[in-house]
Amino acid sequence: MIEYENLRASNQEFFEDYRESFLKTMESGWYILGKNVKTFEKKFADYVGRKHGVGVASGLDALVLALRAFDFEPDAEVIVPSNTYIATIIAVVRAGLTPVLAEPDLATYNVDPKEIEANVTPKTRAIMVVHLYGKCCDMGPIMATAKKHNLRVIEDCAQSHGATYKGRQSGSFGDYGAFSFYPTKNLGALGDAGAMLCDDDDLATTARRLRNYGSDVKYHNEIVGDNSRLDEVQAGFLLAKFARLEELTQRKRALAKLYHDGLKDDFVKPVVDDDYRDVYHIYNVRHPKRDELREFLLKNEIKTEIHYPVAPHKQKAMRDIIKGDYPISEEIHATTLSLPISYGHTAADVERVIETMNKF
């Protein structure tokens, strides 16, 4: 059986480093906001090309705190892609704001800049872009729209560690880049973890306060903050894996190239473009008989996933929050299939998937 992803297999090559890091942290006696967190924040921010990194407890928290940092009025609107993972939309709701959905470009699956522009109203305060599946959004026109309407930009980089657009990394364009290090992400911990990156000193101070009870100095509280700290143990694991993130990314890109070159054209494959370096958090194809294809692969001992089976506007949780039709998003949700592409997979695994797919 080729699994979609086996987290034990993908992490196994780091087990020795993890053990060493864990023992060191345990014996240090310092478990919250210590050396590991500081070192990881600095290294990861440098890598992305930002001045500040602030570790938080999850990707969702990074998004929520990024929105809360701006103190928008309660009826403020935030534009988000209609086909994102639900966390992006939940973040807007949890920050007490109104999500406004913009449809994606069917070729890239990322939000269509023209749809963002079309959804700006006098109440719009921010754009939350999502670099979905590991491909950067078309940040040129998006940043131009933000500037024109004086909107904040928050980047959801949960799927795009190391992805670039015109040579610049995801997470380096907006006011904040918000990252998740959930175990399945391209840079994954062994538990929940996240980070907020920015260049502005005040935004960094606000992020640090928001994650830690609103405090800069112990027992002195400037604002009403949260408890959303990245912990030392997870930061230690992240440092171990981060040291080889580029190599892991190259491996995923090599597997993606096998799919790109090997799969027959009956499948709609991800577009490749010189302006973008994609990191393939997910390698999806689209096919009108997606469910049959999935069954066929399973019969041939290949597991796949669907990202995502239900569009956000069709979720029960969103029935009072999102109105309207989002046909492009629905088309994607009805036809997309994600193929195995973790760094626990080999070229031979992918060759077998390709061979089987091409018989469908």
Ligand SMILES: *Cc1c(COP(=O)(O)O)cnc(C)c1O
């Ligand atoms: C995973 C994910 C998140 C949430 O990250 P968590 O660390 O699970 O809270 C947010 N947005 C997108 C697009 C994601 O894929």
